Amino acid sequence: MSQLQPIEHQGQRVLTTSQLAESFGTDARRISENFGRNLERYKSGKHYFVLSGNEKRSFLDRTQIADSSKNAQLLYLWTEKGAWMHAKSLNTERAWEAYEMLVDDYYRVKETAIDLTGLSPQLQLLIAMEHRQLQIEQKQQEHEQQLATIKETFLQRDDNWRQKINGMLNGAARRSGKSFRDIRTESYQLLEERGKCQLNIRLKNLQDRLADTGATKTKINETNRLDVIEADARLKEIYTTIVKELSIGTLV
Structure with missing residues (x-):
């Protein structure tokens, strides 16, 4: 997988259709066809963003995207959950492996460590507990999503x-x-x-x-x-x- 140009929209990392297709070892047309066939399963703002007109031009000016997606009338940007939906539709070893790499190395940007040494021990403990709780909730959400996928995709025969x-x-x-x-x-x-x-x-x-x-x-x-x-x-x-x-x- 080639080095991806990091792009963000509304505070989260996203991928263009061309970037996603290249990562999954397919072409943009296949991504668009899968999206069209399962349109009712995708939610705007959750799985993808679609830009057009002035919003699209402003986004392109800011990000300087260099792939073919910029020439499309509508610019689709895929979130981590959108990438997961496409990996599920393709269901190839390459797509699942690429999805895992995207989650680890692209979508989930490593957080910058905050220096807590100047805070009181009590406040440090509260911050650590809150951070731990957020991690637990995130893991639980991921686990529930994975179980739902298994049930929907593989167990309903x-x-x-x-x-x-x-x-x-x-x-x-x-x-x-x-x-x-x-x-x-x-x-x-x-x-x-x-x-x-x-x-x-x-x-x-x-x-x-x-x-x-x-x-x-x-x-x-x-x-x-x-x-x-x-x-x-x-x-x-x-x-x-x-x-x-x-x-x-x-x-x-």
Whole structure:
């Protein structure tokens, strides 16, 4: 990831669409398309800011942005929470890794230490307690957000889709004389070839994220490759086609 030009709006760090796309290993068009498809999930002022007219010109004069976003009629600026929404939509290893780096190295600017030595011990203690309480509240908010994401993205399964997939695989196995496990393994291998992905690595990353957010050991162990596939719209579409081909192939 190249060095990002720090820009701020309304007291917080933000990224342009071009900066976000470059960080996540995609292009600005994909970011805009994902935003358009999930517009109702985004809130202005929370996930993004949009500038136009004089406000946009004033912002560009102040920040001297040097990427292609400045040429757009509307200038979108993405907050940390907005970047998280886009990482969730892309759901690639590159995007999640980049998001973590952005949180640590860009969005959350290191606070300048304040010299408290001239204050009374009682006042120093009160300040330390207040600072600690703010840290606890921030961690709790992050934890709750992560749990909500896990529940929404991974744990609410499309049972109808899974039933259809397993039904087609069962039928293909029965008609071909192969075991269900062999047919399923073949389908995963074909997906890795066509989708240019490694399911085992993605599954391990998903299980690690579940563990980090406090999911139960049972839930982590129950997570499987179908969870990985279902969470990625592109892989889900490719895999559905593969399973249909396997099922049809046994009828020829």
